[in-house]
Amino acid sequence: MRFVLNGKRADVDAAPLKRLLDVLREDCGLAGTKEGCGEGECGACTVLVDGAPVNSCLVPFAHVRGRKVTTIEGLRSRLPEALVREGGTQCGICTPGIVMAAAALGPRPSAACVREALAGNLCRCTGYAGIVRALAGRRAAPHPRVRAARGPRPVAPGRPKRTRRS
Amino acid sequence: MVGRSVPRKEGLDKARGAARYVDDLRFPGMLHGRTIRTTVARGEVTAVHLDFDTRGFAVVDHRDIPGRNVVALIQDDQPFLVEREVRHAEEPLLLLAHEDRETLRAASVRVEYRPGTPVLDPERSSRVFKEIAIEKGDLARGFAEADLVIEGEYRTGRQEHVYIEPNGVIAVPSGDGMTVYGSLQCPFYVHKALVGLLGLPHEKVRVVQTETGGGFGGKEDYPSIIAGHAALLAMRSGRPVKLVYDRLEDMAATTKRHPSIVRHRTGVTRDGRLTAMEIDVLLDGGAYCTLSPVVLSRGCLHATGPYRCDNLRVHGRVVMTNTPPSGAFRGFGAPQTVFAAEVQMDRVAEALGLDPVRLRGRNALRPGDTMATGQVLGEDASALAVLREAVKRSDFHRKRQAWRGTSRGIGLSLFFHGAGFTGSGEVMLASRAALELTPRGARIQVGSTEMGQGTRTTLAQIVAETLGLAVERVEVAEPDTASVPDSGPTVASRTCMVVGGLLKACAAEMKERLGGLSPAAYLKRHGPLRVIRQYEPPPGIAWDDATFRGDAYATYGWGCDVAEVELDPVTYEVRPTRVTAVVEIGRAVNPLMVAGQVEGGTAQGLGYALLEDVVMREGRMANAQLTNYMIPTTLDTPPVDVTILESPCRHGPFGAKGVGEMPMSGPGPAVANAVRHLGLDVRSLPITPEKVLECASSSTESEPTSTRRR
Numbered sequence: 001m002r003f004v005l006n007g008k009r010a011d012v013d014a015a016p017l018k019r020l021l022d023v024l025r026e027d028c029g030l031a032g033t034k035e036g037c038g039e040g041e042c043g044a045c046t047v048l049v050d051g052a053p054v055n056s057c058l059v060p061f062a063h064v065r066g067r068k069v070t071t072i073e074g075l076r077s078r079l080p081e082a083l084v085r086e087g088g089t090q091c092g093i094c095t096p097g098i099v100m101a102a103a104a105l106g107p108r109p110s111a112a113c114v115r116e117a118l119a120g121n122l123c124r125c126t127g128y129a130g131i132v133r134a135l136a137g138r139r140a141a142p143h144p145r146v147r148a149a150r151g152p153r154p155v156a157p158g159r160p161k162r163t164r165r166s
Numbered sequence: 167m168v169g170r171s172v173p174r175k176e177g178l179d180k181a182r183g184a185a186r187y188v189d190d191l192r193f194p195g196m197l198h199g200r201t202i203r204t205t206v207a208r209g210e211v212t213a214v215h216l217d218f219d220t221r222g223f224a225v226v227d228h229r230d231i232p233g234r235n236v237v238a239l240i241q242d243d244q245p246f247l248v249e250r251e252v253r254h255a256e257e258p259l260l261l262l263a264h265e266d267r268e269t270l271r272a273a274s275v276r277v278e279y280r281p282g283t284p285v286l287d288p289e290r291s292s293r294v295f296k297e298i299a300i301e302k303g304d305l306a307r308g309f310a311e312a313d314l315v316i317e318g319e320y321r322t323g324r325q326e327h328v329y330i331e332p333n334g335v336i337a338v339p340s341g342d343g344m345t346v347y348g349s350l351q352c353p354f355y356v357h358k359a360l361v362g363l364l365g366l367p368h369e370k371v372r373v374v375q376t377e378t379g380g381g382f383g384g385k386e387d388y389p390s391i392i393a394g395h396a397a398l399l400a401m402r403s404g405r406p407v408k409l410v411y412d413r414l415e416d417m418a419a420t421t422k423r424h425p426s427i428v429r430h431r432t433g434v435t436r437d438g439r440l441t442a443m444e445i446d447v448l449l450d451g452g453a454y455c456t457l458s459p460v461v462l463s464r465g466c467l468h469a470t471g472p473y474r475c476d477n478l479r480v481h482g483r484v485v486m487t488n489t490p491p492s493g494a495f496r497g498f499g500a501p502q503t504v505f506a507a508e509v510q511m512d513r514v515a516e517a518l519g520l521d522p523v524r525l526r527g528r529n530a531l532r533p534g535d536t537m538a539t540g541q542v543l544g545e546d547a548s549a550l551a552v553l554r555e556a557v558k559r560s561d562f563h564r565k566r567q568a569w570r571g572t573s574r575g576i577g578l579s580l581f582f583h584g585a586g587f588t589g590s591g592e593v594m595l596a597s598r599a600a601l602e603l604t605p606r607g608a609r610i611q612v613g614s615t616e617m618g619q620g621t622r623t624t625l626a627q628i629v630a631e632t633l634g635l636a637v638e639r640v641e642v643a644e645p646d647t648a649s650v651p652d653s654g655p656t657v658a659s660r661t662c663m664v665v666g667g668l669l670k671a672c673a674a675e676m677k678e679r680l681g682g683l684s685p686a687a688y689l690k691r692h693g694p695l696r697v698i699r700q701y702e703p704p705p706g707i708a709w710d711d712a713t714f715r716g717d718a719y720a721t722y723g724w725g726c727d728v729a730e731v732e733l734d735p736v737t738y739e740v741r742p743t744r745v746t747a748v749v750e751i752g753r754a755v756n757p758l759m760v761a762g763q764v765e766g767g768t769a770q771g772l773g774y775a776l777l778e779d780v781v782m783r784e785g786r787m788a789n790a791q792l793t794n795y796m797i798p799t800t801l802d803t804p805p806v807d808v809t810i811l812e813s814p815c816r817h818g819p820f821g822a823k824g825v826g827e828m829p830m831s832g833p834g835p836a837v838a839n840a841v842r843h844l845g846l847d848v849r850s851l852p853i854t855p856e857k858v859l860e861c862a863s864s865s866t867e868s869e870p871t872s873t874r875r876r
Contacts, residue, residue, distance in 0.1 A: 034331070035189065084177030085173060089181050092179075127769030128803050130758075145809045147555075
């Protein structure tokens, strides 16, 4: 069956009812798309079909005939750097799905917009704080502070600028 | 390097989808494995029928086990595969493997049982896995001194870990040995279990941790079982076998947080001084002992909350029921007992007509105070510091006043968490860590695993700082039991403090041996250099397991959470709107990683408080799906304002203590106390809309629970 995979024409021989997730991981060798639940709840398997995010565990392969499928391997984006910088990835298994869901958003979305768009992507590690900071900007979620428990703390060299004291 | 928010070493690989987890690996000739489980909570297996064509299948039952059919942990009571007796409804009975997943899935197995009557209520169980008593002072005298005695019973339910990557391993047979790759926290636990099961010498078994998609305690002991199953199938078939659970099996069969019933009787003077605390802790351990005795001991050691009281007794029991075994989960018994202690504190404050902050401030542990076990606290006891900071930062008193009578509530919790293994645990572990010189810098060799919490980056920072190198020059070896020393399990908030401490010592020695030479120059002149260190308890630390007296932990982290909630008057949903989290953790080696632990642990704690409800029917989880077992999404998780206080501890590297587990303890009671502020007397978790509704309709007829003595 023919479709467009990460910008290139692809012709893959797989059962029409096979999950798109399995076709990508097993037949196309693209293991960056992850399976978290297999029931469309966690979003770890998010890919773009014609630019729209879908849970690839719920999509039968036949559904993408002639359409454009984009996976994490084919995405050109600065979001991974932002997620790493802001602590938006920990164990990392949900992160490719988060990146794909976020890729469908426009530039500089608001925190509310990010929270709405990512409500179908479960992350168990970060509490979403770093993810919201990475996608909606540093001020979109509270930034952690470091302070001395008592008395003034000696100034450590190279302390990151983001450390605020109040 | 230490104190900087260095980006996660493997972060970009993860975010770009290049990191390889166990399910991403394939081996030539690999089969897929499947576990056939029992379906009754108690009974005996009388017959097993294979209703499929077994050609092309590998089939394994308990008779195929070459070594011992027992998962070696604390008690040797749990079999890898059921022989006859069934103790819970998700026990592994039979293993199948086939190269085609669909054929494997279609295979039908019929099991006949002689059913027994299961014990499902822990209060009716007569089988006790472990009993603990901690006593201090004279309880009778303490109650005699009290002006008021307040009693209460508190309950918490099971909680599922929901690491987004389900459990999984691949077993690869090699000649007369076995290699297992897997998603796991403790490679040496798995190694020990496999040696016993397969009857192989130590050097013939190798365990390699693959990139692990979350653990939270859920991959502490259960991977030993899965690894054993895959290894048995690999041994039988002579081919690599992949055994990866789907979400349903993972939720139904693997461990959960222990359900708890905790009873408090507190004596207090009119001006708010605690004179007596009598606490009874009951945990439901499930069908096998697993880690329950140590979960109970951590639970009991945190049961008083961070308060001083001269007369107290904590009595704890963990009992057997015919349900899948409870196990390790971030906090390890403390979230249950801290919930009880902190809701009880708010009820004591109410009974006295005192401000909850004032009552806590009056009784909070201070440096030099003596804890329940007789441990004297050091200078880094920061209960008051975190309390004051959280109250100020959240504007607690103004909101508490202004929101009275509205649909908004605000509540707080004060908590602490012992860092490292309980009691003499660290001495018995005798962990070892090694550092190897490389041309660019150094390579860390430890069995401590990265599962998202930042092990690789944090340990590399400690070594880089000590050696005076850039953090990029410090590599971290793959946790592979064939090549790294056993640095102990990756649990108990111990990795940064204990293993980091060992590595700091290794690095200091390495620096001395280098004598000013660059790594490349040293290697050229003197050849390879590897430094190894073994754990030694800090001087002056003593613990007696028999009496539960002494220094239960080398040190403690301290935390205070303020939760703000809004009650929906129509649906009775309680929505958290903001959490202020203040922690004191010694020294933040990497503030971003520490904040990640606090933000993520707080979200997990909010799920425990409000959403996460494991529904059990006839000893099985009835909602083993993410569709109806709900964890917080972006829309359920409010902004969490994190403040990290530092008060360097003399036992940790650069003053660091543990942080991973502690944030789990605060949100449950803080949310319950915020709901209490709305006038709803909730004493169990999770606080579901059904519970709030029940509470709202019965609050007018609730009976008084405090008794005036004078």
